[in-house]
Amino acid sequence: MTADAKAKAGLEDVVATSSRICYLDGDQGVLAYCGHDIHDLARHATFEETCYLLWHARLPTRAELGDLQSQLAAARVLPEAILRLMKMLPSSDGMDALRTLTSALGHYDPEASDASAQASYRKAVRLTGQLASLVATWGRMQQGGGPVAPDPAMGHAASFLYMLTGERPDPTAVRAMDVALTLHADHELNASTFAARVAAATLTDIHSAVVAGIGTLKGPLHGGANAEVMKMLIDIGEDAPPERIDAYVRGKLARKEKIPGFGHRVYNTEDPRATHLRQMSKALGQQAGSTAWFDMSERIEAIVKAEKKLYPNVDFYSASTYYTMGIAIDLYTPIFAVSRISGWTAHILEQYANNRLIRPRADYTGPAYPQAWVGVEGR
Ligand SMILES: CC(C)(COP(=O)(O)OP(=O)(O)OC[C@H]1O[C@@H](n2cnc3c(N)ncnc32)[C@H](O)[C@@H]1OP(=O)(O)O)[C@@H](O)C(=O)NCCC(=O)NCCS
Numbered sequence: 001m002t003a004d005a006k007a008k009a010g011l012e013d014v015v016a017t018s019s020r021i022c023y024l025d026g027d028q029g030v031l032a033y034c035g036h037d038i039h040d041l042a043r044h045a046t047f048e049e050t051c052y053l054l055w056h057a058r059l060p061t062r063a064e065l066g067d068l069q070s071q072l073a074a075a076r077v078l079p080e081a082i083l084r085l086m087k088m089l090p091s092s093d094g095m096d097a098l099r100t101l102t103s104a105l106g107h108y109d110p111e112a113s114d115a116s117a118q119a120s121y122r123k124a125v126r127l128t129g130q131l132a133s134l135v136a137t138w139g140r141m142q143q144g145g146g147p148v149a150p151d152p153a154m155g156h157a158a159s160f161l162y163m164l165t166g167e168r169p170d171p172t173a174v175r176a177m178d179v180a181l182t183l184h185a186d187h188e189l190n191a192s193t194f195a196a197r198v199a200a201a202t203l204t205d206i207h208s209a210v211v212a213g214i215g216t217l218k219g220p221l222h223g224g225a226n227a228e229v230m231k232m233l234i235d236i237g238e239d240a241p242p243e244r245i246d247a248y249v250r251g252k253l254a255r256k257e258k259i260p261g262f263g264h265r266v267y268n269t270e271d272p273r274a275t276h277l278r279q280m281s282k283a284l285g286q287q288a289g290s291t292a293w294f295d296m297s298e299r300i301e302a303i304v305k306a307e308k309k310l311y312p313n314v315d316f317y318s319a320s321t322y323y324t325m326g327i328a329i330d331l332y333t334p335i336f337a338v339s340r341i342s343g344w345t346a347h348i349l350e351q352y353a354n355n356r357l358i359r360p361r362a363d364y365t366g367p368a369y370p371q372a373w374v375g376v377e378g379r
Contacts, residue, residue, distance in 0.1 A: 008363070012265065016358070017197065020057055021346050022188040026266035031273065033186055034058065042276045047156045047181040047339070048072060051128060054186055054346035055121065068125070073152035075129025076159055078137065079108040083147055086138060094138060094334040095218040101134050102127070102214055106207030115205070120352060123206045124345035131341045132156060135334040136163035142328065157181055160338065164327070172287060173325055176280050180318060183273040184336050186343030187314075188266075192216040192223065196344045200351040201358040213344040214337055220260065223340070226332040228260035229319035238292050245296055249303045261316030262304050270311045277317035284324040293320035 001009065023032040031038040033050065034057045041050060052060040052068050060068060085104055089097050106112055109126065111119040137147045140163065148163045157178035161169035169177075187193070196213035200206070217223035236248050252259055264271055278298075285291035297312075297320050304310050322332050 010265065016189060016194065017351075019188070019347065019350060021054060021343070021350060022186045024188045024266055026264070027268055029267060029269040029272050031187070031271075038183065038272050039276075041182050042179050042273075045182055047178050047185070047342075050182045050185050051125075051342040054342050055124060055349065069155070070152075071122075071125045072129040072156055073150065073154075073159070075126040076133045076150040076152075076163075078130060078133050078147075079105075081108060082134070083137070086134075086141065092142060092330070094135065094142075094330045095214065095224070095337075097138050098131070098134060098334050098337055099211055099214045099218070101138075102131065103207060103211045105130055105134075106205065109207065112205065112207070115203070115352075117349070117353065120206055120349055124349060127206070127210060127345060128341050129156075132160045132338045133163060135331060135338050136160050138334070139164050139328060139331045140166065142330065164331075172284070176284060176321065176325060179276060179280060180321065180335070181339040183276055183314065184318075184339035186340070186346065190222070191219075192340065193344055193347050197347050197351045198358045200348040201355055203352070203355065206345065206348055209348045210341065210344055213340070217337055217340065218333060223315075223333045223336040225260045225313070225315040226318050226322070226336065227329050229316055230323050230329045230332065232260055233293055233296055233319065233323075236296060238296075240296065242299060245299050246303060249300050250307070253304075253307055259300065259304050259308075259310075261312055261319065262308070262310040264311070264313045267311065267313070271313045273314040274312045274317055277314065277321055278312070281317045281320040281324065284321060288324050293323060296320075 007013070021034060023030065023035065033041060034053050036045075036053060036059070041053075045053075048069055049059060049065060051072075052065065082101060082104060086097065086101060089100060091097060105127070109123060111123060133150060136159075140146070140148065145166060148166045150159050150163055154162060155174070155178070158169055158174045161173055161177055189197070192213040195216040196209045199209040199212040220228050236245055240248075249259060278294075281294045281297065282291060285294040294317075297317060301312050301316070304312075319332065322335065323329070327335070
């Protein structure tokens with residue numbers, strides 16, 4: 001593939017729409033939601049404040065935040081039919097389950113056929129509450145536990161951990177989850193958000209557009225990378241000596257294999273989200289009494305930087321962060337969706353509000369036109 005064809009194939013640097021939601025400067029490593037720098041949000045915001053910001057383009061007042069918290073808490077109670085369906089699913093892949101169950105939620109939504117802006121917004125809130133419960137309950141069932149009813153007094157991050165483990169989470173874990181959810185909430189026209197917007201631009205319903213996003217997030221070049229990172233760290237081995245880490249990574253690079261969690265289409269510098277996840281991975285490791293996964297991750301980062309001039313992306317340090325929190329690897333990408341549902345729905349609502357069908361063109365490279373028709377007996 002020529003460089004030009006490669007860029008075209010990936011729609012590299014193509015501006016496909018205008019949006020008020022996410023500001024991204026890949027050269028300076030800047031990410032901001034509606035003008036608010038991601039570093040400020042990671043330090044100060046809760047996920048609920050972040051959701052409000054993405055949906056309304058401004059931070060909420062105390063009363064508005066309280067209202068949203070109540071709406072999300074109500075939405076975290078899953079329909080009984082969805083819990084029954086969850087038990088029936090044969091697949092043990094968390095993203096497959098999430099895709100099917102999110103689609104099924106559309107059947108039980110009281111406003112499924114109402115496409116008004118007000119109903120679409122309420123569905124965005126509902127889906128955000130529901131996805132957290134879906135993933136937490138699914139994760140718990142995979143470990144042999146039964147569903148845990150949400151506690152409406154808890155915030156979104158705390159409730160997620162509570163429904164996943166059945167235990168009241170400690171404040172450090174809650175804050176780590178809150179920050180992780182905030183960091184993953186939106187990222188401009190990433191592949192899954194673009195997929196969701198393309199779907200929404202046909203004026204299909206919000207559940208269908210979100211399912212398009214979930215299916216796209218699953219891929220290892222996108223959200224699936226965080227699970228791949230942890231599988232790689234485990235493959236290297238928690239007690240691996242430095243030589244083994246080096247040989248493993250250099251071997252992969254020599255075979256032209258990609259190192260999961262590195263590289264980015266937009267950033268030519270450190271992904272600002274990785275900065276916070278690196279700190280979290282280290283702090284949680286120290287609290288747990290072992291920084292082995294963090295140390296290994298730092299060593300891999302140094303090699304990949306030196307050899308390929310590639311920086312870690314959001315998925316690299318989220319892997320060791322979640323692992324140290326005791327979260328099953330199969331839930332890493334679904335947790336990405338628990339957060340990104342806020343960005344997907346913000347973009348879907350924006351698309352609905354100012355819609356035009358998204359329908360690009362392709363360079364035709366097939367057999368020359370026109371081909372003569374040959375009947376089946378003559379082929
Ligand atoms: C994110 C990603 C898909 C961006 O893809 P892209 O913009 O199309 O970039 P390319 O895949 O064309 O990579 C450009 C070059 O960097 C190399 N490269 C990119 N990411 C790499 C990685 N993680 N490990 C090793 N090499 C990598 C490619 O091999 C290619 O090298 P070449 O020019 O010598 O062929 C890509 O970096 C990747 O696959 N990363 C690993 C998966 C991942 O972490 N995804 C999560 C993204 S948030």
